[in-house]
Amino acid sequence: MGVRQDRPGKVGTQVAGRAGRVLDEVVTRLTAGLTIADLRALLRGEPLRRPDPRLSVHTRSFWFHIKPRYYHEAATRFTHTFRLGLLATVLLVVEALTGVLLMFYYTPSPDRAYGDMVRIISAVPFGQLIRDLHRLAAEGLVVVALLHLARTFLTGSYKDPRRFTWATGVALLALVLFLSFSGYLLPWDQLAYWAVTIGTSLADKIPPAALGAWLKSIFLGGPEVSGDTLLRFYLLHVLLVPLIAAVFFAVHYFKVVRAGISLPSAEEEVGRDTAKRVPVERRRYTIPDVLSDEIVFISIVAVILLGVIAFGIYRGAPLESHADPLTTPAGIAAPWYFLWVQGLLKLGNATLMGVIVPVLFFLVALFLPYLDRNPSRRARDRKLAISLFAVTVVALVGLTWLGRPAYGVELPxxxxxxxxxxxxxxxxxxxxxxxxxxxxxxxxxxxxxxxxxxxxxxxxxxxxxxxxxxxxxxxxxxxxxxxxxxxxxxxxxxxxxxxxxxxxxxxxxxxxxxxxxxxxxxxx
Amino acid sequence: MAQSRSARIVVVRLGLGVAAALLLAALIVFLAAREPDRMAAGAASFEGRAIAHGASVYVDACAGCHGVWGQGVPEIAPALNSAEFLNDRLVELNYQGDLRSFIESTVASGRPVKNEDYDSIMPAWSQEYGGALRADEIRDVATFIMNWQEASAPGAPPAPAGDDGGAAAAGKAYFGSRDCLGCHGWPGRGGITGPDLAGLALRAGEQMPGVDAEGYIRIAILAPSAYIASDCPPGPCPDMMPRDYGEQLSPRELEILVRYLLTLTEPRPEKRPAGAPAPLVGGLATPRPEDQGLGETPLARGETLYGEHCAQCHGDRGQGGMGTALDAVLVSVDPLRYARAATAQGVPGSLMPAWDEAAGGPLSPSELDDVAAYVVELARRE
Known part of the structure; x- marks a missing residue:
């Protein structure tokens, strides 16, 4: 104890005695540098001692070193970002944790995969909860990523100096979609087998034909979905794509911190970016302000995730009967976030609608910041961009509607x-x-x-x-x-x-x- | 101003954080508390799914030799739905493993030897050994076969009928949907193994002295051996009527059945003139093959017997109706023996009774041969 008695600093402890010192030490540890007296000063709005105890941890700790010391007050308003980036990160972490837990019980082999799913659901304590969480967070991640993208578009935050940040975000969205798709096959049930069979049949349509056929056989490990496909998808799902996504995530986050979260467009002049120039009176320090805000937000997200599953609001991840290559089920449905591609396929030939149009769409999204030369982020200056965005949303919703199984192949x-x-x-x-x-x-x-x-x-x-x-x-x-x-x-x-x-x-x-x-x- | 606002924010945030943490803990406790039940339900549910899936595998792959529901087919394959197989076979063979491993390994690799009882071999069914079934299908079919081990309790007694107006009409439908029809046939259409009940309401009151029509019908249902009517056809008839309807029928079901039987005031037709339209069956016009004299060939005799006994349920062309479509016999390696066995033994759990004299049915061995021959002929024709 005696060694660190000088740590609390000049203001000193106001709680008397040995117990007080221990308490102060604990609080200082928990707050990464703030004593009880510092906390009181903060609450009263009094100036803190120098050097500012809120900042030193940012140079000492890895995790705090990657967080900014403070944010612009305007950028932390809930209605500006809706914390969608943080939410996507939380869901990604949920995916990683539940994914590892599921891997303990899962073998990527056609003989065992389905039996392992049954075991996870019926013989592993909390197995179904973990699986439902994995599935719910995966679907949630797609929704949140799309909303995050929409928010970034609508506030014009993809413009200079955040153009590359946007591009990495679009790439992350594609990776998330691919993670979902590759995870789809792993339960090895009818739903998995046939959705992936249909999904990968698009690879065949990549022009020229020889390239498409080659890509498909590389991807599937053979002419059709088989045990080799399962192993490939498994390794892509748990290893390769997460690694790539981690790199993109790191770059994306680095860029966000480096350029700062864009301010509401009304806060700055057109063509200028003042996110990093935060006047002292508008700073919100990470410790304790933003951090506690984020912890509370994450706790609420956790309660919602668990509650939605515990009370059956989320119906849970389905498990159909064992994959059967010889029996094609009547209604094969792609996951909902791919229905728009199915809708496109109904409009024209598979090469054009199934491959070329989606790839072009993705490329336009990726390079959007470099195509849009309008310097203003204000909505009234961006009527064309916002109209085009609205048209795109309507088109995607319409295509999704068209892609529903109800408009599928009509049964006798x-x-x-x-x-x-x-x-x-x-x-x-x-x-x-x-x-x-x-x-x-x-x-x-x-x-x-x-x-x-x-x-x-x-x-x-x-x-x-x-x-x-x-x-x-x-x-x-x-x-x-x-x-x-x-x-x-x-x-x-x-x-x-x-x-x-x-x-x-x-x-x-x-x-x-x-x-x-x-x-x-x-x-x- | 600013201070108190930030203090308020901190308080709100602390409150929210504590509330979220408490809720989270409560949710986890809630989930943990119901976890054992959930796991048990999950296990039972997947066991049930395995049994149901195994049943469809059985129908496709096994029924052809081992009988519709495991009664076996003489000279082709042994019964599986038998205590001998389920309880004694392993001991007899001095087999080391358990029943599941015995079934799974036998299904997977087959039984490549014939013996004096069965003159066909069992092929290997596992895809690993060149068969048609995946490992999970073999597991499920074993689960299905082992489910016969459970005491074969009859289906749950039917729920009492709601107030569906017209007890007699309800009774008629009930008559058609229960075992009654399997033996008595629709009134006026000729009994099958039991007497035709046409005109029952007319004669019921005169059968037993001092017992009115309703009382007689109740006695005849609940205690069939108490009085054997003079018009009961010779043969096994009086012994065939189950004696446990007192337990099987709810008071309401007995009531609607009696109400319906009391409406049977039209006497039995003497002999329908040829070409006359067939009477309605339960309000449905189902054609009935013309009455014919006994033919010479086995097929002709089989046709006649089929028309008398089988067409009512299986359709005049074997296309199915209440009973299965008869092309089902073609699943067997030996459709003739299969059809004969299924006819002789009946199908437990369904309305198909055993037709063999030895099992209390009306058909002699040679008649069974003829019917089976005709059924296979029909199945091939369809």
Whole structure:
């Protein structure tokens, strides 16, 4: 103790005795240099002793050395940045931590990957929570990165001297999207297998054809998605892309600190950047002001993330059945942030719409600061830029809408009806009924009204009847549902759809499904 | 001014930070408290999914030889849904591992030997050994087969019917959706293994002295052996009616069934003239093959028997209806034996009864041969 008695400095400790000195020491450690007396002075708005105890830590510590000593008050207003960059960083850290935890239980091999997912969900304490967090933060990261980009665009903060910062940010967005995409395959379920099969089929369309085919086979490790693809995607997902992203992140952050967070455009004259020239009275020191602000912000983010999962507001990461290269599921959906590409694909040929247009779009975004020569950051001087931005947003939303599976390949009508009632994956109107409503017997869309069917089964049969009536290609459509129970806890649902064929003969479509009493969480 | 404002900010921030930390701790405690239950539910859910998935693998890959639901097919493959297989087989073979490893390894690598009981071999099913199944499919089918180990409790008793107006109408639908139809057939269409119930309301009151029609029907359902009607067809009929309807039926179900049976006032048709339109089945017009005399060839005899016993559920062309479409028999390496076994043994858990005389059904061994031959013919024709 005695060795460091001089540390508290001139103001000295106002808490008496040995206990006071210990307390002061603890506070000084916790605040990285501020004594209790310093804190009091800060709260009262009195001048601090010299040298300023808030600043010395910035030269002594790695972590504080990468934070600025102080920020411009105008740049720290919540409504200026919405803390989106910090939020993206927090989510990236959540991804890294949960990702490492998941890696403890995961083997990137087709024989084991799916079983490991099942184990993570059902046998690892907090396994599902960690997986849900990983997925939620990943999707959140895409949203936050996009919002961060939008904010930077709208405040004109990508202009000189922050042009390269913007470019690294766009590159980071692309890396985040690729991280999401490569992570998509790892559960090795039907969703993973087929979304990636469709996604990587675009690689084939890269011109010239020979290059595209070569790139695809390099990427997949063979002609189609296989065990080699899984290992490649795994290593890209956990090693290579995170490393590249870390470099871009470091450069991005370095640039942000070096140029300073741009001030609201009203704070400075057009064409000038005064972010780094902060008048003394407008400084907000990192310690303790900005730092405590960030800690509180991160705590609230953590509460929201956990709360959203704990109370089921976020539905959780899905796990469909084991990947099956021989069975193409009916509705293959890209992750929502790639739906705009699917939408584009519906507008033209795959090379143009699937490769050239997205790549051009990305390049324009990347070089935007070098294309936009308008020096003003004020909205009223940037009517064209902001209009173009609005058009782009509307176009992306429209393309995303167009890319929804509902506008996908149309199933034959009977299959579409069956898919709605008893889908191959997940639960439909019939397979999702409570267990007790799936009463063994034969149910018919024409007689269910006078049958002993329970209310939910009856409603499902009514929906089925309406669905058939709504299919113009299935005249006189009717359906039979036969429910039997081959094993305890296991029911077989045989759905047969009958309709009048073009030749007048009766057409039949049959689909069987098995449901188990325990595999129906939430349906009961 | 400035001081008090910054002090206020600090207080607000401290408050928010403390509140967030407390909430975070509470959330973690909440999640930890429910974690054991969640894991158990997750494990049960995936076990259920494995069983359901295994069932569909079984139907595609195994049913052809081991029978629709594991009853086995004589001379082709042994029963799997049997205590002998599930409990005694490992001991008999002096097998070191457990049942799961026995099933999984046998499915994966097959049984490349014939013996005196079965004259076909079991192929290797694992993709590793040139078969069709992935490792996860083999695991799931083993889970499905092992699920037969659980005491085969019958399906949960049906929930009481809601107030759906017209008890008789509800009873009719119930009649059609339960075991009744499998034996009695629709009234007026001829019984299958049980008597045709057409006109039951007319004669019920005169069967047992001092018992009115409703009382008689209740007795006949709840205690079928108490009185055997004179018109009951000879053969196994009186013994076939299950005696446990008192336990199976809820009071409401018994009630609607009785109400429906009391509406059966139309006597049995003597003999439908040829060419007459078939009566409605449950309000549905289902064509019924014309009555025919016994033909000479096995196929013709099979056709007649099929029309009498099978068409009602499996459709006149085997296209399926309440019962499975019969082209399902083609999944088997030996469709004829498969069809014969499935007909003789019935399909547990479904409405398909056992038709073999030995199991209390109406068909003799030679009749089973004929029906099976006709079914395979139909399946190939479709």
């Amino acid at each position: 009508p009977a299959q579409a009806v069956a898919e709605k009632m008893m889908p191959e994956e997940g639960q439909g109107e019939i397979t999702g009924l409570p267990w007790s409503e799936l009463k063994p017997g034969e149910w018919d869309t024409r007689t269910y009204g006078v049958s002993t069917a329970g209310p939910a089964l009856r409603a499902a049969l009514a929906a089925l009847e309406a669905e058939l009536a709504a299919q113009p290609q299935m005249p006189e459509g009717r359906a039979k549902l036969v429910i039997s129970q081959p094993q305890p806890g296991l029911k077989k649902l045989a759905l047969r759809l009958f309709w009048q064929g073009a030749d007048g003969g009766e057409q039949v479509y049959e689909r069987n499904a098995f449901v188990h009493a325990d595999a129906r969480a939430g349906a009961e």
